[in-house]
Amino acid sequence: MLKTVWGGLLGALGLVGCGAQSGVQTVDVAALRAAQQAQSGTYVLDVRTPGEYAAGHIEGAVLLPLQELPQRLSEVPAGQPVYVVCRSGKRSAQASRLLAEAGQTPLNVVGGMNAWTAAGYPVVK
8 A cells, every 4th residue: 555655646746657668667867856855764776886886876875786686675675665776777677677576666767877967966975
């Protein structure tokens, strides 16, 4: 039920879309930034490599490289939306599918860090 409530709430706010083939919800970087500013506790999962993460990441993002995700799914909090980010959106789409299959509520951030930095949003190193 919580998953349905979150999906309905985010959809009503215009923050969510669905990939035609994957069924995974997507958001753009502006929606992620707005969520960060509107509420505390926004969970951002960065699935890039440690080197990419160290070069610059979204403040508060948790690093969990895509190749480690299947073994570490239990580390991702349940019962809340998980914003999933990578460099361009491809790895985060894969991670989002894995999370959805595990019963999580992933939101794939379209364009990833490329779009985040292009929008001028802050990164930390």
